[in-house]
Amino acid sequence: MVLSTVTARILTQDLWDAACKLSVHAHQLKEVSTVSEALILVKRSTSKNPNVPVGVFLDEKLVGFLLLLCDTLSNSNFWISRFFIDKQFQGQGLGFKSIPQIIALLRKTFPNADRLNLCVNPSNTPARKLYKKCGFVEQQNWIINGDNVWSIDL
Template identity: 35%
Template sequence: MSEIELIKINSENWREALALSVHVEQQEFVASVTPPVAIALAKAYIRPDGRVVEPYGIYNEKQMVGFFNLHYAPESKEDYWLFHFFIDKGFQRSGIGSKALNELFKHIKQTHPSCHRLRLTVHPENDAGKLFYIKLGFKDDSILTFGEPTYSKYI
């Protein structure tokens, strides 16, 4: 059984995060730049719309295998967003993504107990991503955010 940990990106692991990548055909589903972590880390520094942006590495048995950003408005109950979630191309289709999201749900309940909903967007052509999130309990909100379908999960 694999051990999944979520560890904030910091001065010791940011280079490891920059080395993560996805298959070429998946790139547009994660970010508009390569490596995808670059834009995500920039957002953590810039804090678009005054949001808190926390970048995390997804570790499987002490090795970084994925990444995501958690965005939220301070003091919010439902304005929590998952952005740039991906598993490195060398570790996909092994169940790590599902385990990582389940760890994220636990993490949010522990560190943000007032949070009731996690939201995300999925690229309109990312059919596998849509099915993945639906299997994990996300529901289509029937709205577009940044031109992409928005999904929510109440946690």
């Protein structure tokens, strides 16, 4: 039995086209934007407040995408945005396996990072279960655009 390895790596521009081909199921479209929309944010980011595109890989195959965002108010506070696993690879535990890899990449890339946040639609039960299992805590009184904020101290 061959074990597959899940990794998270900064997406270089040569992989952007491949990332744009990733997609979610139709009923999930309201939860995440497209990779193309996310990459517009990358192009607009600054060195002070970077938006870093990250790929989730199963062995060497790109299977997921997210942005790591630096908070505009604190350079030690980061956000996961637009995180998803491609519809062909969902249900295999790759989201769960990728979170520690994403955190390790964040720590390596931004050693000053001390907190990681993300927003979850209150009706997105699978995402809520995933983030709780990974150690994120729902911030009871912090809501952004109707989504609950979840955080983990690094």
